[in-house]
Amino acid sequence: MILNIQSVFLTIFGLLGVLLAFIATFFFHYIVMGYTALTILDFLSLFLIVGIAADDMLLGIHSDDVGICWTWFVQRFKLGILV
Numbered sequence: 001m002i003l004n005i006q007s008v009f010l011t012i013f014g015l016l017g018v019l020l021a022f023i024a025t026f027f028f029h030y031i032v033m034g035y036t037a038l039t040i041l042d043f044l045s046l047f048l049i050v051g052i053a054a055d056d057m058l059l060g061i062h063s064d065d066v067g068i069c070w071t072w073f074v075q076r077f078k079l080g081i082l083v
Contacts, residue, residue, distance in 0.1 A: 010061065014054075014057040014058075014061075017053055017057060018050055018053045018054050018057065021049055021050055021052075021053035022046070022049075022050050025045075025046050025049045025050070026046070029042060029046070
């Protein structure tokens, strides 16, 4: 992940965010809902929430690349050259 983001600072805080998402989900599962066993469906929902946190981190890092592509698309759209 550090090779993709190219920043130790963002990598550490991104992993911290994913870890906090895991801890919050685990807390909600055991303390708030009162479940004592972790079933396969519970594990999948936990995996999904941690995956969303990781995806949000990477989308936030690479959002400037999307802006550049979108600007290129809008310029070509205005000229009518989408082919």
